[in-house]
Amino acid sequence: MVQQAQHQDTIAVADFRSAFLALLNETFESVEGHILDPGTSLFETLADVSAEDASRSASPHVGTLAAQVDHTTYYLNILLQHIQAGGSDPSIKADWGRAWQRTSVTPEEWAELLQNLHVAHAAVREAVSTTTTWNEDIIGGYLCIVAHTAYHLGEIRQALGVIRHN
Amino acid sequence: MTSDTIQHGTATNEIRDALLTCLQEAFEDGFSYFLDRGTSLFATLDAVSAAEASRAAAPTVGTIAAQVNHIRFYLDEILRFVSEGPPATRPDWEGSWQVDAVTDEEWDTLRHQLRTSHANIRDLIRNNQDWPAPMLTGAIAMIAHCAYHLGEIRQALAVIRFQS
Numbered sequence: 001m002v003q004q005a006q007h008q009d010t011i012a013v014a015d016f017r018s019a020f021l022a023l024l025n026e027t028f029e030s031v032e033g034h035i036l037d038p039g040t041s042l043f044e045t046l047a048d049v050s051a052e053d054a055s056r057s058a059s060p061h062v063g064t065l066a067a068q069v070d071h072t073t074y075y076l077n078i079l080l081q082h083i084q085a086g087g088s089d090p091s092i093k094a095d096w097g098r099a100w101q102r103t104s105v106t107p108e109e110w111a112e113l114l115q116n117l118h119v120a121h122a123a124v125r126e127a128v129s130t131t132t133t134w135n136e137d138i139i140g141g142y143l144c145i146v147a148h149t150a151y152h153l154g155e156i157r158q159a160l161g162v163i164r165h166n
Numbered sequence: 167m168t169s170d171t172i173q174h175g176t177a178t179n180e181i182r183d184a185l186l187t188c189l190q191e192a193f194e195d196g197f198s199y200f201l202d203r204g205t206s207l208f209a210t211l212d213a214v215s216a217a218e219a220s221r222a223a224a225p226t227v228g229t230i231a232a233q234v235n236h237i238r239f240y241l242d243e244i245l246r247f248v249s250e251g252p253p254a255t256r257p258d259w260e261g262s263w264q265v266d267a268v269t270d271e272e273w274d275t276l277r278h279q280l281r282t283s284h285a286n287i288r289d290l291i292r293n294n295q296d297w298p299a300p301m302l303t304g305a306i307a308m309i310a311h312c313a314y315h316l317g318e319i320r321q322a323l324a325v326i327r328f329q330s
Binding site for chain 1: 177183303
């Protein structure tokens with residue numbers, strides 16, 4: 001429990017987990033009304049996207065939806081590595097350009113990308129439940145996971161508005 | 167440090183600092199934690215003309231000006247909630263999207279209002295002392311909400327500028 005002082009100088013892990021998981025749930029799985037409209041979380045959005053649509057982009061200057069999903073998954077996995085290393089590990093090398101190389105996908109490839117995203121998301125849920133050492137880097141890492149996913153969800157949903165209109 | 171408590175007097179500061187860092191990255195300037203440098207909300211909007219802000223990427227989505235007004239409205243509702251408690255009536259979320267074409271002056275006003283709301287939110291996080299779960303949830307939600315609409319805005323700009 002929180003040590004209740006006149007002003008808190010500590011925050012209970014349970015409170016941080018609760019807040020983080022509420023936003024993680026809203027961003028990925030099921031909207032609770034914090035930031036999104038009903039039915040617009042990432043998994044709900046992607047469930048209606050075909051491999052054909054995932055192979056398209058809103059304009060020639062941006063990545064395909066498949067690339068967005070691949071990048072979002074890659075980011076989760078890199079951040080998890082940092083968190084599991086105690087917050088920030090300079091030996092972890094990320095190749096951010098790699099995921100954006102993804103262009104068109106077959107139905108099988110698209111299903112695999114979605115599965116990879118589900119696995120990475122489950123790993124994040126597991127990590128926040130089992131993390132025992134907390135510092136600003138780890139807390140910031142979890143916040144960035146939500147913010148980064150929300151950013152790409154915004155890009156994906158805007159792109160879908162364009163792709164489905166054309 | 168115990169396993170169930172983020173410990174000691176800097177713990178609240180650590181969460182506050184993490185929130186402020188993410189808020190800064192989303193609105194003001196990037197550390198490349200979750201955005202590429204130069205792609206924060208203010209940097210993005212500084213390069214958007216009123217003519218571009220008056221356009222939407224598709225007929226089914228709002229204009230960029232409407233996105234900005236909606237982000238500003240969300241921040242103001244958070245501030246109102248913190249200072250006054252739950253609203254007696256449901257906030258007019260739909261009304262926040264009722265912005266279509268804007269003049270140069272209207273676009274400048276919208277961006278100025280957004281900066282004012284952001285500054286008030288930043289001060290709230292910086293000065294808030296007590297962080298129960300609902301307050302933490304609201305603070306994380308605010309950053310995620312901004313990031314979501316920044317993603318929509320930047321994707322829309324890629325479309326609008328390609329069409330021009």
